[in-house]
Amino acid sequence: MKVNVHVSLKPGVLDPQGRAIHHALEGLGFAGVNDVRAGRLIALDVADDTSDEALDDMCRKLLANMVIENYRIEKVG
Amino acid sequence: MKVNVHVSLKPGVLDPQGRAIHHALEGLGFAGVNDVRAGRLIALDVADDTSDEALDDMCRKLLANMVIENYRIEKVG
Numbered sequence: 132m133k134v135n136v137h138v139s140l141k142p143g144v145l146d147p148q149g150r151a152i153h154h155a156l157e158g159l160g161f162a163g164v165n166d167v168r169a170g171r172l173i174a175l176d177v178a179d180d181t182s183d184e185a186l187d188d189m190c191r192k193l194l195a196n197m198v199i200e201n202y203r204i205e206k207v208g
Numbered sequence: 209m210k211v212n213v214h215v216s217l218k219p220g221v222l223d224p225q226g227r228a229i230h231h232a233l234e235g236l237g238f239a240g241v242n243d244v245r246a247g248r249l250i251a252l253d254v255a256d257d258t259s260d261e262a263l264d265d266m267c268r269k270l271l272a273n274m275v276i277e278n279y280r281i282e283k284v285g
Binding site: 137138139149152155156159161162163164165166167168169170171172173174175176177178180181185188189192193194 | 214215216226229233238239240241242243244245246247248249250251252253254255256257258259262265266269270271
């Protein structure tokens with residue numbers, strides 16, 4: 132089973148990587164960019180019988196830092 | 209307009225970050241994980257009149273390294 136985990140910073144948390152990307156896009160001449168936030172995408176290939184609880188557990192224990200990050204689990208198939 | 213750019217390593221490209229995550233998951237006792245690939249997620253907030261070509265250009269010029277990475281543009285709304 133393919134599972135994508137999207138990890139993004141919580142709103143309000145300072146995002147220096149996103150700011151650097153924003154700045155670089157402006158430097159390259161791209162206008163109309165209002166905001167950039169950087170996050171992580173973790174693509175897992177897990178056994179078909181992996182429970183939602185186990186996936187949740189993986190995110191909370193390792194993949195995301197729950198203090199400053201949110202995660203979203205997307206089952207791809 | 210909110211746009212998510214998903215950047216992932218091309219198949220076959222070595223992914224040390226993904227391997228480290230895989231190893232850590234096994235160390236934490238999660239069984240049944242077959243593969244882990246790490247990527248980036250870049251959430252852009254751009255002007256509504258930004259063209260698809262401009263978005264594509266941003267990815268090719270800055271957000272993704274076309275030699276080793278693929279990107280996917282997802283318009284969220």
